[in-house]
Amino acid sequence: MAKLLTIQGGKPLQGEVHVRGAKNLVPKAMVASLLGSEPSQLRNVPEIKDVEIVTNLLTIHGVKVDRDSTGGTMTLDPRETYSAEHSEIDAYAGDSRIPILFCGPLMHKNGEAFIPDLGGCRIGDRPIDYHLEVLRNFGAVVDKQPNGIHISAPKGLRGAKLELPYPSVGATEQVLLTAVLAEGITELKNAAVEPEIHDLIAILQQMGAIITVYTDRTIRIEGVARLSGFKHRAIPDRNESASWASAALVTQGDIYVRGAAQRDLTAFLNIYRKIGGEFEVDEEGMRFWHAGGPLKPLVLETDVHPGFMTDWQQPMVVALTQAHGVSIVHETVYENRFGFTNALKRMGAGIQLHRECLGSNPCRFGQRNFLHSAVISGPAELKGADIDIPDLRGGFSHLIAALAAAGTSNVTGIEIISRGYEHFIDKIAGLGADIAISER
Ligand SMILES: CC(=O)N[C@H]1[C@@H](OP(=O)(O)OP(=O)(O)OC[C@H]2O[C@@H](n3ccc(=O)[nH]c3=O)[C@H](O)[C@@H]2O)O[C@H](CO)[C@@H](O)[C@@H]1O
């Protein structure tokens, strides 16, 4: 039965939440364990849906995955890996984007892989052309099938000179996970350099890989014949941290995020301070609060790292609905990431979407028919509404808006949020929100 979350808004969120390992790193570290000839250990693993999906996918390929019940420590033993049945793999079609990253590791282990159709948030077309192009350059043969792709390496995988058209996070990870055991040297230009990529590189280096990152977005990988296991503590989830920080700001609250790391939030914190949020840092985490006085409008463009991340855009848009004046947000990473603003408008927010680029960052969407710039006029008095969650970050931003709004919101589709936010209902309740869960 589907769950209904009822929120009585208007209470400042106050207290502490604990953020564990990053959704955008942990499942990939789990995939990396497949490359090893020995078991690996991953710490700081959150209980989120994407981890569960990847656990199941690894298990049907013969990897033994165990985790302790509370501490978040996972062991992954890939010594008896085999090719899973298509019918078993099909069960995971449409669930997550991570299966595409099984290509390289499974080809190295089994000579072939079947990858189900991908899921993930519907925030644009999300093609996998860069992934397939780099894999073909390594020598892979790709066969598109009705419900996925079959990929094989009849002549083995060889290092290649590669350049991405855009610094895609997933395609960069695809190259790393394939090149480390490919024969010879791989050079990747225009690579993504997000903190989660650096964490994955640290993991692969522990396993025995030789990887050099240059300052000009070039990554060089010298293939090795064998990799061992790793023991690693996953970096904290900077997107979850930014979401709680935004929740503190919008509800005029005060939240200590245990586990948050300042280093990976630089671009977010600059904007947070400009709009009127405050933060302080200690060894264990970060405290975020509303500094008092009216929030200030601003101009914001999303970008690849080290820019303002696209996954921070949605909670920040909710904060900007409360700023006194007109703000502009130019989304340059995904062509269709403002769908969540429809519900905010129904709640009373003043938001207009435009096809033009309202900003100066180079953007692939300006000459095309995409509503990828937003003009936000505030402050708006938000009112509770019925909301069906459309995607992960947009969905969490709806919760923030409902928590700040006057009156009652009835929220469905909250299962989507558990793909990336661990125990979020308990956390919101623990911060003093007036919420109830029922079945419908
Ligand atoms: C599980 C995970 O880590 N998800 C993150 C990852 O997604 P993901 O790795 O899917 O995002 P990418 O960096 O690959 O996508 C960036 C852009 O490149 C385009 N593209 C990508 C691949 C491709 O083959 N062809 C192509 O055109 C995409 O459509 C998008 O416009 O990085 C995004 C950008 O930081 C984040 O929002 C997601 O939270």
Ligand SMILES: C=C(OP(=O)(O)O)C(=O)O
């Ligand atoms: C877009 C996101 O995730 P995914 O790539 O898993 O869909 C996200 O985490 O906001």
